[in-house]
Amino acid sequence: MNQTNTSSKIATWAFFLALLIYAILRAWFVEPIHDEVATYFHYIETGEIKGGRSLMDANNHLLNSWLGNFSYRLFGEHFFLFRFPSILCFCLYFWSSRKLTSNLNLGLWGELCFVALNTIPWIFDYFSYTRGYGLGIGFFMAGLFQLSMWLKEKHTGHLILVLFFFYLAVLSNLTYLITSLMVIGYIAFMTLLHAKKIGVKALVFHGFLLLVFCFSILPLIEFSFALKEAGALYYGSLDGLWWVTGKTLSKYILFYDANWLRIAYCLIGLIGAIILFIQWKKESWVQFLSSTSFWVSMLIGGNILAILILAKIMKVNYPEDRAAMYLVPLSILALTTLFAQSKISKYFLVVLVLFPVSFLVKLNLNTSIFSPDDRMSEEFYTTAMKDLKPNQTVSIYPIMQLTYSLFERTNPNHVEKHIGTVQKDFLPSSDLILTKTTYLFSKDDISMYDVVAEDPASTYIALRRKKPFQQVQLFDSIGKTRESDDEYISFYGGPIRPEWRNKQIQINLKGHLKTDKELNDFNMVVATNDSTEQNLRYDYQNIRWYVGENVQQFKLNYPYAARNFKNEESQLIIYIWNPERKHFKLTNPSIEIIELK
Template identity: 25%
Template sequence: MRNKQALVFSFLGILWILYLGLRAFYVPFTFDESATFFHFVHTGDFWFFTSLPDAGNHFINTLLTYISYSLFGSSKFALRLPNLLSAIVFLYYLFRISLFLNNKSIRWIFILSLMFSHYFIEFLAVSRGYGLSMAFLFGAFYYLMKFSSDFSIKHLLFLSLFLLLALFSNFSILVLSMAIIVYLIILLIFNKKNSVKYGIYRLFVIILLQVLPLAFAAYYMFYLQGKGSLYYGNTDGFWVLTTMSLILFLTGTKMMVFQVAVFVYVLGMLCGTSLLIWREKPTVLLQPKLVFPVLLFSTIIGLLLLTALFSVNNPEDRVAMYLIPLFIGSISMITDTLVVSTGKKWLTLLLIPLLFLPVHFLSVINLHYVNGYITEVIPERFYETIANDNDNQGAYPATIGGYRMRMFCWTYMNFRNGGNQNLIDYKAYPDMQSDYQIVDVDEYPGWLINYDVIATEDIMGRKLLKRKQQIEYELVIKNTINPISEMNKEFYSLANWDADTLKGHSYLVGINMAIHSPEIPFHAWVVMQINDKNGKTLQYKNIPFDWLKTRWYKDGNRFKNSLLTGTLPPETGLIKVYIWNINKGIFTIEEGEIDLSRVKESRLE
């Protein structure tokens, strides 16, 4: 019978992997994926304490993505390949864990509700640490269940390995990791069958391979908190934030029926666990099948304590997604244990509502977006439309306005297409000067006075706008950029313009220079900085070289980009344009020009 189930599972698994593979190939890159690529993968600078301090650096994901990038390049599929391969690990251990369930119907409900929970499994085809963490966690769950029954050192070592990989893929499971360690220690305390030496040996493994990595992770989390980099979530109530966001994450809605269902299931799990303890004894909680509810409630208690005692943010949506398999696993394992204990097979019917998840899967199946990042979607045809527009063939690429959470998605597409377009200017959002806008028109209907809709994104209805009348510019200043050879200073000035006669108008700063560097990538920025008369920064915009191209060769590479200043306020004192050579790498400028052109206000009306 199990062989037949394995065959059915394998068939479903092949189709499932193919679907995730298609998503990895077709779904547009998200903001977080692009940020991970440019901040950590492309530069190769992702090690603890030396790289940019940001919670978005999911270390194992970044490391594996860097390896995949080095081998296969920067395509979406190549960067998502580590997560896609981890889906096989997830499938394998999902099936192995399901075999702990005695009732066949419960087993398949457990499998289908996790395997076809779309908004959960889509992270297995995204270049982030969440999917990797879930895959490794299932390995850890399986070996924890095995260890709780046989105390095998082999199972403990595998558990430690998978828990380490899961934790360093996503530090948000830190409390869950702590719960697993405490559970292991309790198992050893209540193990009366073996000698003290036997237990001490296993305790040493737990301390070395689990407690010490956990302590390092906790220390690093406090380091990030000190840098202001733990920005996701807040201290709102656990139900209001975490539970409600997970309901929305799983179902796409916060309908009351789902809230009631979760509440009833939680109440049912508490009653079911209490019944098992009453019918047997408290040590029933140490049985393999009850690992899930013990970890679920231990983790929730830990999260509540952290918020109450240390004002640590409660997790939400994808950051809390590890609670989903714990929740579904707890319901399934408790129900199965009760069916075996009481002989009442009708209890299986209590799990029928979980089949909503595979039904929901069929309704949202797509190759167009990641639900967790749906508000950031920019179709690649938007890029193609702008790049191929006849009105975008001037001295400098067109200026593009948009919200900051879409900036990296555009930057990745531009990078993949040679880096020949300007980046999205999000710092002046919403503005009326950019040649194109990628926006939600409802946020600022005034756009439609000066812009035409030339394309629409199908999921959220986002618009690509183009100015009805092109902006005209009047050249004010044109400077030659002095040639330099093999410079490695941190800062190099391109222009310094006194703003006394420039105030009250908006300008376009255009830079066109032949620049090359042996650095791969060339980690430097062109910066436009506008200061007041006291030196205080009023505006700061930048264009990173390594966000445009990986290699800046000697022949044929030109930096040709522009930046809008916006209307200069009365207190403006100086406009500075310079190269910030962040890593102090060698670069050469053979020749170039930088100009300042005034925007003709009549075209802004």
């Protein structure tokens, strides 16, 4: 028996170390995904995380943003360090799932459940990101384990840890809010059920702890409502539980999302409900309500009911993929604890082998299961930008905007940062086009371009003009040096001249900027209005994304690739938007408009 335990411990530690090393390698080598860079630019670098001028966006996972900002203030910009808390939460997730599944006493099926929980490729990816999902699910699993221990031992220490871990889970990601409230209600009910056994003092103390948790979580509930009011809970849709939640989870978990799966899920759920009913008939009420199979099933059913109520009554979108991530480990636990009870149904648990097999197939150090097309590799960037001249234009597909600007910022060879123009469609007036192969259509004439870089993992492609444009100057103006703290600093404001229309146009904006404070929002804006002053075009780039917050003087060189001016566009307005009213000095501002032939 001791030899078996020793072998099991060695195997567990070997499994843990292998996964830990893999998570560390991914955190080091895998390039930041768009959402990570957005978190860095909007929250980690600025420190504006909650309240004030902080950006109201669901991308702001509070604990992750605070930890990232703390790391940034100590060590500067390093994504591995920003990702390090997620690696630590993998350790918490691993050992909590180990303890939880061991306590189930299900033998081989419990071991298979444990392996499956730790080899879900999609979820494992998040343990190498600076996102709240890895943090949240780590604390979530720790909370589930402590809940099982509290139900078993009724020890106050376990209850404190349950509340602590679930609070951190919600602080990491608001998607755990409903689950946390359900757990609180369940603990309150079970406390009353065992009131005589627990004793009056312990009963009062348990009640006090639950109240403290509820009051401490109120600011997070208010924050979630503030996000909803700001329109920041845009992820997902109201198209239906299967179409938004079930289908996307299937896509990333099973790598298959055919509609017949919803029938299979319903049948599995029905069989599970029957097994749960049989268990209830065999056991006492107290034993049944304390069982892992019951409370895991309760959390699944309660969450699905809450999702439906929020969607139908409050018009909150059905959660899509990662916003419903918590349902995956809950489903694996429910499947195992229920189906392992029957001599026949337990063999269905062989399907859990899918997870370690798919994990091995998906091993990599350069991409991800979710949104591989949201990541720009350094090799792609370097190859695409090679020999590009400062006055040549770059148009960028929107999802590339932040990752591109991060590479520009850290490129030591680009003293003058090459500011790009965000363009979703193919723009033939650009010298270099960074887009996706999936967004190049047959109507797009790319005969004048060479493919200079391509990344199959992200579907990114870089197109460079075979021959440079011939340039004809249409307008040139040099402004006066100015020093102020105005919110708007004009480069040009006037009519779109007839000779600028129906032509491929490039606008060159130059100057030297100096400020005595750190940058945050400092935006270069190119806009057009119609004759009634209605805005028709609004292109902007935050200069801080390119130069960093600590750079207090730099040369501005923005070769803007303009889409053809439409007939209804009558006014061209070009300015720097300085919403924080930072004091600055702009020397030799100039604008040049040229025709490209």
